[in-house]
Amino acid sequence: MTDRRAIVLVVCASCREPAHVGVDTFPISAHLIASSCEMPYTYSTTEVVLGKGGVDDAPANGLLAALPGASRERLLANTQLVSLTVKDVLYHPGDSITAVYFPLTCVISMMTEMKNGATIEIATVGNEGVHEIASYLGIDEAVALGITQVSGEARRMSVEDFKQAAKSDELFDTILRRYTHALLMQIARSGGCNSLHSVEERYTRWLLMMHDRTNVDVFAFTQEFLSRMLGVSRARVNIVTKALEKAGRIKNSRNQITVLDWKGLEASSCDCYRFIKQEFARVLV
Numbered sequence: 001m002t003d004r005r006a007i008v009l010v011v012c013a014s015c016r017e018p019a020h021v022g023v024d025t026f027p028i029s030a031h032l033i034a035s036s037c038e039m040p041y042t043y044s045t046t047e048v049v050l051g052k053g054g055v056d057d058a059p060a061n062g063l064l065a066a067l068p069g070a071s072r073e074r075l076l077a078n079t080q081l082v083s084l085t086v087k088d089v090l091y092h093p094g095d096s097i098t099a100v101y102f103p104l105t106c107v108i109s110m111m112t113e114m115k116n117g118a119t120i121e122i123a124t125v126g127n128e129g130v131h132e133i134a135s136y137l138g139i140d141e142a143v144a145l146g147i148t149q150v151s152g153e154a155r156r157m158s159v160e161d162f163k164q165a166a167k168s169d170e171l172f173d174t175i176l177r178r179y180t181h182a183l184l185m186q187i188a189r190s191g192g193c194n195s196l197h198s199v200e201e202r203y204t205r206w207l208l209m210m211h212d213r214t215n216v217d218v219f220a221f222t223q224e225f226l227s228r229m230l231g232v233s234r235a236r237v238n239i240v241t242k243a244l245e246k247a248g249r250i251k252n253s254r255n256q257i258t259v260l261d262w263k264g265l266e267a268s269s270c271d272c273y274r275f276i277k278q279e280f281a282r283v284l285v
């Protein structure tokens, strides 16, 4: 192996705002410009040893990994490896769906957006799934905002090739049908969770789902970004962040959340986390 992979944290040299946390080739060559202060970023890296099943074992996407070698190779030949950066918008509601994305190390959020600009997350799509599945159902317009939550890589495939692959490969078609069920279940459960469970429970569920899909402990989330995900005010996010910090579950510093106690976070989460996780495992294994 000529290159190594590492969890990479990129911060602005001037304002120290985190710009990117993801899995990259180590060392990275970053030529990023901070959007807030327009100063060149410096970057610091924390190298970690990736166990079996990490980014070097392609494909890291569960739907692709479930296919036998020959059909997986056929499918992968029609994909391109793309790098997505946090806040990259893949689709606005009403956009034509031209391609689907199989996340490898990135995480994509499906969000609903109200007329007054208020937003809330309705589903998370990571390396267990594909975005935008509506095209599989014959729908050619996105209904949700699709935005990158965690930077990283994905496999991109044109809608035409995606539909053709689903039509010609019975197992792939079955996998997509079962994934569609699991995603609908996640959306339905999120609706109940967003209405009935506390902000702290939802905040911790969200972090746990991020961790399952990235296997990292450090996230570059601003309070504003979290408030848009959770559909609550920044002040409310701040209160919950402080409470979780006081309990020793997380550390919040310069828009960077480091999780210190995953077991404790699981105890703070509602049962929606386990329910969604178990349902995905049940229908996709």
Ligand SMILES: [Zn+2]
Pocket (backbone or CB within 6 Å): 192, 193, 194, 197, 201, 202, 205, 270, 271, 272, 273
């Ligand atoms: Zn819940």
